[in-house]
Amino acid sequence: MKLKPVLAGLALALGLAGVAAAADKTKVGFIFVGPIGDGGWTHEHNVARLAVEEKFGDAVETIYQESVPEGADAERVLTQMALSGADLIFSTSFGFMDPTMNVAAKFPDVKFEHATGYKRADNVGTYSARFYEGRAIQGLIAGRMTQTNVVGYIASFPIPEVIRGINSAFIHARKANPDVQFKVIWAYTWFDPAKEADAAAALIEQGADVILQHTDSTAPQAAAEKAGNVITFGQASDMIEYAPRPRVSSIIDNWTPYYIDRVQAVMDGTWTSDDTWHGIREGMVKIGEITDAVPADVKQAALALKDSIASGDYHPFTGPLNKQDGTPWLTEGETADDGTLLGMNFFVEGLAAEIPQ
Amino acid sequence: MIWLEKRAAPSRFWTVVTPLLAVALTMLAGGVLFAALGKDPVAAIRTIFWDPLFNAQFASYSRPQLLVKAGPLILIATGLALGFRAGVWNIGAEGQYIVGALCGAGVGLAFYPLEAWYVFPLMVLAGGLGGWAWAMIPALLKTRFRTNEILVSLLLVYVAEQFLASMSLGLMRNPEGGGFPGSRNLQQYPSAANPELISGTGLHWGVVVAFVALIMAYILLHRHILGFQIRLAGQSPRAARFAGVNANRLVVFCLGVSGALAGLAGLFEVSGPAGQVNIDFNQGYGFTAIIVAFLGRLHPVGILFAGLLMALTYIGGELAQFMLQIPAAAIQAFQGMLLFFLLGVDVLTNYRVRIGIRETA
Numbered sequence: 001m002k003l004k005p006v007l008a009g010l011a012l013a014l015g016l017a018g019v020a021a022a023a024d025k026t027k028v029g030f031i032f033v034g035p036i037g038d039g040g041w042t043h044e045h046n047v048a049r050l051a052v053e054e055k056f057g058d059a060v061e062t063i064y065q066e067s068v069p070e071g072a073d074a075e076r077v078l079t080q081m082a083l084s085g086a087d088l089i090f091s092t093s094f095g096f097m098d099p100t101m102n103v104a105a106k107f108p109d110v111k112f113e114h115a116t117g118y119k120r121a122d123n124v125g126t127y128s129a130r131f132y133e134g135r136a137i138q139g140l141i142a143g144r145m146t147q148t149n150v151v152g153y154i155a156s157f158p159i160p161e162v163i164r165g166i167n168s169a170f171i172h173a174r175k176a177n178p179d180v181q182f183k184v185i186w187a188y189t190w191f192d193p194a195k196e197a198d199a200a201a202a203l204i205e206q207g208a209d210v211i212l213q214h215t216d217s218t219a220p221q222a223a224a225e226k227a228g229n230v231i232t233f234g235q236a237s238d239m240i241e242y243a244p245r246p247r248v249s250s251i252i253d254n255w256t257p258y259y260i261d262r263v264q265a266v267m268d269g270t271w272t273s274d275d276t277w278h279g280i281r282e283g284m285v286k287i288g289e290i291t292d293a294v295p296a297d298v299k300q301a302a303l304a305l306k307d308s309i310a311s312g313d314y315h316p317f318t319g320p321l322n323k324q325d326g327t328p329w330l331t332e333g334e335t336a337d338d339g340t341l342l343g344m345n346f347f348v349e350g351l352a353a354e355i356p357q
Numbered sequence: 358m359i360w361l362e363k364r365a366a367p368s369r370f371w372t373v374v375t376p377l378l379a380v381a382l383t384m385l386a387g388g389v390l391f392a393a394l395g396k397d398p399v400a401a402i403r404t405i406f407w408d409p410l411f412n413a414q415f416a417s418y419s420r421p422q423l424l425v426k427a428g429p430l431i432l433i434a435t436g437l438a439l440g441f442r443a444g445v446w447n448i449g450a451e452g453q454y455i456v457g458a459l460c461g462a463g464v465g466l467a468f469y470p471l472e473a474w475y476v477f478p479l480m481v482l483a484g485g486l487g488g489w490a491w492a493m494i495p496a497l498l499k500t501r502f503r504t505n506e507i508l509v510s511l512l513l514v515y516v517a518e519q520f521l522a523s524m525s526l527g528l529m530r531n532p533e534g535g536g537f538p539g540s541r542n543l544q545q546y547p548s549a550a551n552p553e554l555i556s557g558t559g560l561h562w563g564v565v566v567a568f569v570a571l572i573m574a575y576i577l578l579h580r581h582i583l584g585f586q587i588r589l590a591g592q593s594p595r596a597a598r599f600a601g602v603n604a605n606r607l608v609v610f611c612l613g614v615s616g617a618l619a620g621l622a623g624l625f626e627v628s629g630p631a632g633q634v635n636i637d638f639n640q641g642y643g644f645t646a647i648i649v650a651f652l653g654r655l656h657p658v659g660i661l662f663a664g665l666l667m668a669l670t671y672i673g674g675e676l677a678q679f680m681l682q683i684p685a686a687a688i689q690a691f692q693g694m695l696l697f698f699l700l701g702v703d704v705l706t707n708y709r710v711r712i713g714i715r716e717t718a
Binding site for chain 1: 414415418419422425522523526527537538542626630631632633635636637638640672675676678679680682684685686
C-alpha cells in the first residue's frame with residue numbers, strides 16, 4: 001500500500017475530474033438513506049432525480065446510491081461521488097449532515113445540497129419542506145373522522161421535524177374534535193416495514209381508528225387495511241394503491257421543481273449556498289387526493305384549510321397555544337417563528353404523549 | 358454415481374483452497390446475477406474487486422478506506438474465532454460493540470472539554486471493559502444456569518440497541534445540537550479523538566490494535582496451553598474433560614476476550630471514523646465479523662485476509678452501485694453468496710468426492 005498523502009491524491013483526482021466534467025455533462029449525485037423502492041421518502045427523491053434527467057436530457061448525468069447508512073459509510077460514499085466528478089450532490093437525509101460537511105470541506109468546487117439539516121458552508125446549502133402544513137390538514141381530517149376519539153401516530157425519531165408534525169396534527173385534530181387523544185409510538189427508524197407494521201397493530205389494539213405515520217413504508221397502510229375500519233394517510237409519497245380506504249389522503253414531498261432549479265443554477269454558474277424551507281404555497285408539499293371515504297363536509301373543510309395555508313392567511317402554529325407543561329407559548333393571534341419551529345423540542349398542551357429524553 | 362466419503366481427517370489442501378474456490382464461485386454466480394439485471398458482469402466484478410485498489414480516480418482514497426472498514430471486522434472476528442474454536446458461540450458481538458462504544462464515549466464525554474493525555478487511554482480501557490461486561494452476562498448465565506449463549510448473546514444485541522437510542526437522545530445528547538439526537542463529535546475533541554495516525558493510510562489505533570490482537574491470538578492458539586485447551590474443547594469436549602479442561606473457565610475466557618475485543622472495536626469506531634454516538638451508530642460489524650471469522654477459517658492469518666476481502670466487497674460494492682447503478686440489494690446478495698459458497702464447498706474439506714460404483718463393504 002502506497003503511503004501517498006491523501007489530500008494530494010484528492011486534489012489531483014479532483015482536478016482531473018473537474019476537467020473531465022467541465023468538458024461535457026453536469027454530473028449530479030444523490031445519496032439516499034433508504035431503497036428507492038421504499039414507496040415513501042427516498043422514492044420521491046428518486047422521482048425528482050428522474051425528472052432532472054428528463055428535463056436536461058444529455059446535458060446532465062445523474063448517479064445515485066441507495067440505502068446508505070448514516071455515519072462513516074456516508075462520508076465514504078460522498079467522497080467517492082465527489083472523486084467520480086460530481087458537480088452537485090444532493091444528500092437527502094438528516095443523518096448525512098456531518099459527513100456532508102466533512103466532505104464539502106475537502107471538495108470546495110463541488111456543491112452540496114443537504115436535506116433537513118442546519119449546517120451550511122460556502123458550498124453546502126440546505127433545504128427542507130414545511131411538512132407540518134400538511135400535518136395540519138391530516139389532523140383536521142383525523143379529528144373529524146375518528147369514532148373512537150383515539151388517533152395513533154407512528155413517529156420515527158424524537159427530533160424537531162417529527163415533533164413539529166405531531167404538534168401540528170394534534171392542534172388541528174383538537175380544534176375539530178375536543179375529545180380526541182393521540183397515542184404516539186416511537187419506532188426509531190425511518191424505514192422498517194416490520195417495525196412499522198408492529199407499531200400500527202399495537203395502536204389499533206389500543207383503540208386507534210386513524211393512523212398517522214412519520215415513517216416511509218406502506219406497512220402501516222397494509223396493517224390498517226387488514227384491520228378494516230381504520231384510516232391512514234400516505235406519507236412522503238401518495239401511496240395511492242391503498243386508496244380510497246384505508247388511505248384517505250396523503251402528504252407528498254415534491255422535490256422536482258427545487259432540484260431542477262438547483263441543477264440549472266449549477267449549470268449557469270449562479271449557485272450559491274442558502275437555506276430553503278418551502279411549503280404548500282411553493283408546491284414542495286402537496287396534499288394527495290382526498291378520497292370519497294371522507295364525507296363531503298370534512299373534505300371541504302380540509303381543502304379550505306389547505307387554501308388558507310397556501311395563501312398565507314393562516315399559519316398552523318397560531319396562538320393561543322401553551323406548551324405541554326402549561327407554560328404559555330403563543331398569545332392570541334401570535335404565530336410561531338421559524339427558529340422555534342426548527343428547534344422544536346416540546347409538545348403542546350393537551351398531548352398525553354412523552355418525548356423520550 | 359457420485360457419492361461422498363468422509364475423510365479420516367480434514368484435508369489440509371482443501372482447507373486452504375476452499376476459501377479461494379468460494380470467492381471464485383461467488384464471482385461466477387454474482388456475474389450471472391448482474392447479467393440477469395442487465396449489467397455488464399465483467400465490468401461489475403472489476404468495479405467491485407479491482408477499482409477500489411487500482412482505479413486511478415478512486416484508489417488513492419479507497420485503498421486506505423479498506424483498512425478503516427477491515428479494522429473493526431478483523432478485531433471482532435479474532436475474538437469470535439477463539440470462542441468458535443472452543444465451541445463457545447458468541448453471536449452478540451454487535452451488542453458488545455455498542456456497549457463498548459457507549460462506555461468509551463461516555464468516559465470521553467464526561468471529561469469534555471478537558472484536554473489531557475490520559476483521556477483517550479481511559480476511554481480505551483472503558484471500551485474494552487464495557488464489551489467484556491456485556492459478554493459476561495451470557496457467560497455467567499451459561500456457567501451458572503446452563504442457558505444457551507447463542508440466544509442470550511444475540512438477544513442482548515437488541516437490548517444494547519435500545520441503550521444506544523436512549524443515550525443518543527438523552528444522557529449523551531450534544532447540548533449544543535439543537536435538540537437533534539447524537540452526542541458531541543469526538544473527532545472535534547482532540548484528547549478523545551482516534552485520528553488517522555499516518556495521513557493517507559487509513560491507519561488508526563483500532564487497526565493497530567487489530568493487528569496486535571491477531572498476533573496475540575496466533576501465539577495463544579499455537580504456543581500456549583490455553584490455546585491447546587481451546588482447540589481440544591472444540592474438537593472433542595469429552596477428551597477435553599478427561600484432560601482436565603475446566604469448561605466453565607473456558608466459556609468465561611472466550612466470551613470475555615471476544616466481548617472485550619468487540620468493545621474495543623466499538624470504541625475505536627465511535628471516536629474515529631463514526632465520530633459520535635448516534636441511534637444508527639452500529640452498522641452490523643458484529644454480525645459481518647462472524648462471516649469474516651469463518652471465511653478466515655477461524656485462523657488469525659485467514660481472518661486478516663478475510664477481513665480485507667470483506668472490506669473490499671463493501672467499498673467495491675458501493676462503487677458498483679453508483680458507477681453502474683447496481684441495486685444495493687444485489688450487492689448484499691453478492692456478499693451473502695460468499696458465505697453460502699464457503700459453507701457449501703466446505704464439504705470438500707471433510708469429505709472426498711467419489712465417482713464410480715459404490716462398493717459394498
